[in-house]
Amino acid sequence: MSKKREKQTDSDLVREVKQGDPAAMEEIVKRYSNKVYNLAYHLTRDAHAAEEIMQDVFLTVIAKIGTLTTEAYFSTWLYRVTTNAAYGYLRKEKKFSEQTPVEDIDQEQFLEYDWTNLPDDVLLSEESKEVLRRSIDSLPEAMRTVVVLKDVEGLKNEEIAETLGISVPAVKSRLHRGRLILRQLLSEYFSKYTEPSKEEE
Amino acid sequence: MNCKLCSALFQEFLDNSLSEELIVEVQNHVRACSKCRVSLRTYTVTVTLSRKVDPPCCVSRETLDRLRKIIRENFSKSRGAVV
Numbered sequence: 245m246s247k248k249r250e251k252q253t254d255s256d257l258v259r260e261v262k263q264g265d266p267a268a269m270e271e272i273v274k275r276y277s278n279k280v281y282n283l284a285y286h287l288t289r290d291a292h293a294a295e296e297i298m299q300d301v302f303l304t305v306i307a308k309i310g311t312l313t314t315e316a317y318f319s320t321w322l323y324r325v326t327t328n329a330a331y332g333y334l335r336k337e338k339k340f341s342e343q344t345p346v347e348d349i350d351q352e353q354f355l356e357y358d359w360t361n362l363p364d365d366v367l368l369s370e371e372s373k374e375v376l377r378r379s380i381d382s383l384p385e386a387m388r389t390v391v392v393l394k395d396v397e398g399l400k401n402e403e404i405a406e407t408l409g410i411s412v413p414a415v416k417s418r419l420h421r422g423r424l425i426l427r428q429l430l431s432e433y434f435s436k437y438t439e440p441s442k443e444e445e
Numbered sequence: 446m447n448c449k450l451c452s453a454l455f456q457e458f459l460d461n462s463l464s465e466e467l468i469v470e471v472q473n474h475v476r477a478c479s480k481c482r483v484s485l486r487t488y489t490v491t492v493t494l495s496r497k498v499d500p501p502c503c504v505s506r507e508t509l510d511r512l513r514k515i516i517r518e519n520f521s522k523s524r525g526a527v528v
Binding site for chain 1: 453455456457460483486487488489490491492494495496497498499501502503504508509512513515516517519520521523
């Protein structure tokens with residue numbers, strides 16, 4: 245029974261949930277609980293909130309799955325529900341951090357610093373990780389969501405476009421700009437360890 | 446290829462979604478231009494670090510059991526069935 249469930253596509257499961265099959269709903273929870281939890285956690289940075297959001301998301305699935313007209317898009321619909329719930333939580337708790345003004349980003353300033361050869365214990369120190377977390381959290385919401393979905397959760401550009409209801413070029417644009425901002429903020433932070441590159445043109 | 450175009454292609458370069466011809470052009474440009482070479486390296490490691498900063502974790506068994514119980518109860522209620 246369990247093996248059969250594992251082999252079913254999302255579309256099959258969604259159809260069976262709509263028909264009232266609790267076992268199909270169990271399989272959806274099994275298949276997606278970690279993904280929903282991780283996305284909620286990476287957007288809120290709060291483990292307790294992420295658990296609550298995960299619960300709310302699956303209750304929303306039960307309540308709203310009948311409105312899902314295209315069963316093949318279940319996963320992106322689920323990510324959209326999760327993203328909305330996470331931002332709803334952040335707004336309610338007023339936990340939005342100060343956002344980086346995009347126009348202030350100077351891409352030229354730190355380009356000569358090659359910090360990539362720093363040892364892993366510097367690149368992956370707790371302090372560096374905290375700098376990167378704060379940097380991601382400070383991105384404008386539209387950019388931050390794309391960066392988290394792509395670089396943290398590993399979704400494809402097409403899945404992100406479907407999740408957010410935007411075009412693939414818009415995903416690429418937000419992702420590129422978001423990465424450039426993160427790169428600049430990391431370059432500023434790591435510049436204390438490095439000298440400007442001595443490489444010649 | 447100039448520096449601006451090279452930088453604009455970093456994303457597709459990392460996604461391995463460029464044509465063979467453009468891959469070679471980007472490679473040739475970064476080989477010749479130290480600024481773009483550093484830029485591509487720092488862009489790449491920024492992406493790598495974003496993936497490593499908080500690796501995905503699993504929901505605890507206890508949380509998952511609690512969630513399943515809530516889902517079972519609500520699913521039955523929403524369908525008007527007896528648990």
